[in-house]
Amino acid sequence: MIEEKKITEVIIRSYSEKLLKHLENDVLIAGSGPSGLVAAYYLAKNGVKTAILEKKLSIGGGIWGGGMMFNSIVVQEEGKEILEEFGIPHQEVSPGYFVADAVLVATLLASRALLAGAVIFNGIYLEDVILKEGRVGGAVINWSAVEVAGLHVDPLTLHSRFLIDATGHDAEVVKVLQEKSKVKLKTPSGKMEGERSMWADKAENFVASNTREVFPGLIVAGMAANATFGGPRMGPIFGGMFLSGKRAAEIILEEIRG
Numbered sequence: 001m002i003e004e005k006k007i008t009e010v011i012i013r014s015y016s017e018k019l020l021k022h023l024e025n026d027v028l029i030a031g032s033g034p035s036g037l038v039a040a041y042y043l044a045k046n047g048v049k050t051a052i053l054e055k056k057l058s059i060g061g062g063i064w065g066g067g068m069m070f071n072s073i074v075v076q077e078e079g080k081e082i083l084e085e086f087g088i089p090h091q092e093v094s095p096g097y098f099v100a101d102a103v104l105v106a107t108l109l110a111s112r113a114l115l116a117g118a119v120i121f122n123g124i125y126l127e128d129v130i131l132k133e134g135r136v137g138g139a140v141i142n143w144s145a146v147e148v149a150g151l152h153v154d155p156l157t158l159h160s161r162f163l164i165d166a167t168g169h170d171a172e173v174v175k176v177l178q179e180k181s182k183v184k185l186k187t188p189s190g191k192m193e194g195e196r197s198m199w200a201d202k203a204e205n206f207v208a209s210n211t212r213e214v215f216p217g218l219i220v221a222g223m224a225a226n227a228t229f230g231g232p233r234m235g236p237i238f239g240g241m242f243l244s245g246k247r248a249a250e251i252i253l254e255e256i257r258g
Ligand code: 48H
Pocket: 030, 031, 032, 033, 034, 035, 036, 053, 054, 055, 056, 059, 060, 061, 062, 063, 124, 125, 126, 127, 166, 167, 168, 169, 172, 173, 198, 221, 222, 223, 224, 233, 234, 235, 236, 237, 238, 241
């Protein structure tokens, strides 16, 4: 006989164990869009303890909508290696322009990251950072439903050696760090530079070279990197997001391995 009490107990026990296991992490990633998922995969695959915080219930960020809800993802030659690494079916529709199904991209990026050992806490958002002695040391978190309902509920914390801001256009982690603590960022002006209007080719190169540490312990990836360092947007082409996620993982792996 199936018991309601047992179902409840199993859920509470397993979730609490997962949360407790990830009280301390090597890496926390805010955002499960393409850059966050790719970063999580490469980190977890290399034995790095990694958890993603995702504000929404659904993972994947801007992947699902492709371009203007035409749910196809375009990837250029440079990003093809990621499609192949994740086993994502794709076609070269025009020389150098590969297309993949957005639903397969979202689901395969997420499942490969999870199977590699990363964990996703969905429905939880980063509302602040832990900032001690000039270094970011983790995330101040709360249920997204608390924010939506406007409830006055104090947050909890998850701790990490490195935090990746993969929250997309809004660069929410960098923004909260700048607004609350008035710190000097490693950007040309010392502040968030802001995203510029579309220039796909420039933006795709920009995102790879600006995936880097913006403050001790905090790395920016994906659109958050362009928003932080003043790069343009690129529209619905995703090779740069993938490669940025991989680069963020490489930066951290280099640091961890010394
Ligand atoms: C937890 C949060 C929080 C928070 C937000 O927007 P994303 O898909 O991010 P990227 O940078 O990996 O990919 C960008 C791409 O999707 C895109 O928008 C492109 C290429 N645009 C080009 C153009 O010209 O428009 O995903 C970010 C994720 C989302 O799932 C958010 O819900 C989540 O981050 N998020 N999660 N805590 N505070 N804020």
